[in-house]
Amino acid sequence: MENTIDFLKNYGLSITESRKKILSLFTQTKGALAHADIERNASVNFDRVTIYRTLQTFVDKGIIHTIPTADNSVLYALCKDTCKEGHHHDNHVHFICDSCDTTYCLDNVTIPAVVLPEGFIAKQSDVVISGICKNCEVIKE
Amino acid sequence: MENTIDFLKNYGLSITESRKKILSLFTQTKGALAHADIERNASVNFDRVTIYRTLQTFVDKGIIHTIPTADNSVLYALCKDTCKEGHHHDNHVHFICDSCDTTYCLDNVTIPAVVLPEGFIAKQSDVVISGICKNCEVIKE
DNA sequence: TAAGTTCCTGCAACTGTGTTGCAAAATATT
């Protein structure tokens, strides 16, 4: 709890119930979270709008990043230390499990370089892989 | 026009105004189309729902495929011949131009293989790259 | 080509997601 407060202070954010609670949800969760997950699991009943604004604040500050998904839902996950305010450095692959629906940031799997046709210049690449995750694979055996 | 009719018949679809018109919009367009593009550019004013249902029918039949985007809008583009009903085989990279906002299917750029951590099994990979496209790069010179 | 059947369309109503303006409440500053 103290830890969460210091963390927020380091990012120049004032300490509020929603920020503490939402941040701790992220640190306590392995996978990524959707807006609905937060609305459901936060012990306090924050207004939808507060959750949206808190998430946006965290994205702006480089605390969390969004994850594009094939079904066009929005997911959020904690950034690594390399992300700064207004400047994200997330170049890892994302994995969505078809079985348990968990979304992982594979921090150790970097986005591969892709050779584009003449004239195309890449600025940003997103790789989303779906399949069966480590946990679900073990369960199946 | 005759061509469009035969094409639809080959897929076992009955011939309707909306299907003819929406299909021809795809064949006449280089990049991908959003629902709104179709609503705007179809000479006839089809109901929103009709457009949604026509797009879904085309996706089901393997005529078009959806493209995931970073801003979570839904785009559609024509499939290659290898796609069958209920069974898509699109393993190409998608490119979104930050300048002209066109989305390209880079049919000749295949999705690179990614080495996942132990226990993760990949079923499907999506690669979306954004940057500057061929056209916009030429214009800048 | 006409009748009957099947399928598609348009409308209305609804759900879900995200946004904005504003006053009240909470937090930070002095």
Place this chain on the structure above:
DNA sequence: AATATTTTGCAACACAGTTGCAGGAACTTA
């Protein structure tokens, strides 16, 4: 503690997408 700044919750809105249903269009068969 008083003041200034931020954040919150509410209401209202915008927009994308879905569903049920009745009427209309397209297909089938004769």
